[in-house]
Amino acid sequence: MKARYQYRFYPTDQQRQSLAQLFGCVRVVWNDALTLCKQSEKLPGYNKLSAMLTQSKKTDERKWLADVSSVPLQQSLRHLDIAYKNFFNSRNRKRKGSKVGAPRFKKKTNSQSAEFTKSGFWVKNGKVYLAKIGTIKPIWSRELPSQPSSVTVIKDCGDRYFLSFVVEVQPSLIVAKNQSIGIDLGVKTFAVMSNGEKAVSPNYRKHDRKIRSLQRKLARQQKESQRRNKTRLRIAKLHNRIADTRKDFLHKLSTKIVNNNQVIVLEDLNVSGMIKNRRLSRVISLQGWREFRNLCEAKSEKYGRDFRVIDRWQPTSQVCSCCGFRWGKIDLSVRSILCLSCGTEQDRDENASKNIEMVGMGHRHDLKRAGSDCKTTSVASYCELSRITDVERR
Structure with a gap:
């Protein structure tokens, strides 16, 4: 290759x-x-x-x-x-x-x-x-x-x-420590993995604010002038700092994940549709979700790993990863969930990453785990939603 x-x-x-x-x-x-x-x-x-x-x-x-x-x-x-x-x-x-x-x-x-x-x-x-x-x-x-x-x-x-x-380059084979891993990508926490690990992305806020300030200054300057050219170079250098920081973070994270796991499972995100939200578009664009997916896919091919992507319509955040109970769609402000069936309270992103791993490995959401005698229900009723949520504002 x-x-x-x-x-x-x-x-x-x-x-x-x-x-x-x-x-x-x-x-x-x-x-x-x-x-x-x-x-x-x-x-x-x-x-x-x-x-x-x-x-x-x-x-x-x-x-x-x-x-x-x-x-x-x-x-x-x-x-x-x-x-x-x-x-x-x-x-x-x-x-x-x-x-x-x-x-x-x-x-x-x-x-x-x-x-x-x-x-x-x-x-x-x-x-x-x-x-x-x-x-x-x-x-x-x-x-x-x-x-x-x-x-x-x-x-x-x-x-x-x-x-x-x-x-x-010749593909090299490295023995993986773990069999599989599911990864849920987010904004506040870049990646939450099914093994409990979390990866927080670098803070681009300082350089991003400076870029917006310089872009307003650039819009007021005369075109093809020397001062406008200097401002353009300053903006380009700040963009390079953000891009280099993000690339370094994504390379290190993807290398660590690919080296330690044989099967890597991600969710197919509709990024082009998500950035239409004017409140989150700038933050989502800075994360580099697609670049991370491309790096994981390329390194999986290089090291002989199995890279899988599940369907974006899978209800990974609507189903309990322990018993398969489905509580339905919940608001993004809800970060922890208490299951009505098995009584397990777990983090929203960790639960989604476990479900992503299960779906990627060929399991179903409503499939009972071995040794689990909890009752599995397909859909939670509307009146019970307030009892299973614990709201934590960002």
């Missing part, structure tokens, strides 16, 4: 100018090809776009494209061709997942990238050589497991530079 290894590097002044020229050429080639695709009745493929790029280098308007390596320019056309294929496959329902939009024009203020294949770079003695850029020495936080097949030079919105290598 393929994986990405990313490292930060600090270019010299000459390399900054060369990279800025490279990013500009890649951006111009993409925008010119996209303009041609929008004007054509039939979408031109990669071969036609590549031939047109060769012809444009011979003109006076685009002759400066020959000053940079041709490998990133050709890769930019390949990416545009793939983007259009994904767009049409998504529109025709041939591609799984969420809908993919049409390719858009690249902007100078957004993050910039340029991809080099094997013919445009080499790695030797801890240094990376890029064609017509020079030798770069990144900060090697870890060793590459194999020879990379490609490398992408990235400049984010906060003026940070990275090298992203695509390498081939």
Whole structure:
């Protein structure tokens, strides 16, 4: 399987100018090809776009494209061709997942990238050589497991530079301590697990307030001015701090869960519908639930684990995990529940995580546990709801 290894590097002044020229050429080639695709009745493929790029280098308007390596320019056309294929496959329902939009024009203020294949770079003695850029020495936080097949030079919105290598990794088998685990994701507590453990997400409130203050300041400043550009960079750096903090937290948590459990069960959350709540949309967006799910799924494949996702319509928070008694839908402000059937008082999130594990392992909510002689009822009556709840305001 393929994986990405990313490292930060600090270019010299000459390399900054060369990279800025490279990013500009890649951006111009993409925008010119996209303009041609929008004007054509039939979408031109990669071969036609590549031939047109060769012809444009011979003109006076685009002759400066020959000053940079041709490998990133050709890769930019390949990416545009793939983007259009994904767009049409998504529109025709041939591609799984969420809908993919049409390719858009690249902007100078957004993050910039340029991809080099094997013919445009080499790695030797801890240094990376890029064609017509020079030798770069990144900060090697870890060793590459194999020879990379490609490398992408990235400049984010906060003026940070990275090298992203695509390498081939072999799946490793690690003996798990536990058989299975169910995870219930939330806002106040990021993850509550069926074994009783809880993971609290970092506090992004300080940086988030500063971002909102700077965004109001940015809206009042004149466009394309130097002061507005400085404010934009400050906002981008704060966004990077939040993103780096969240990524570090999610990586450590997902690695711990995947290493210790053979079967990982999550609930399919309707995040796009939940963020429509204007009171919780900003907090939900900062949590990174989808990113956590993707990390668990990728690491489960790497370490030979079984990753499962249960249906979002499963009533995990409406059923007692001990006896299967169903008390019905309750308000989000109710955090602890006293079951009418077995008399067990338990936390709402812990109960949901246990039910998620049961459903993921193939059990039913109304199935009696072995050795349990408690009476199981499908639905609780309306008049009994006030007796089974203990309200704790957030």
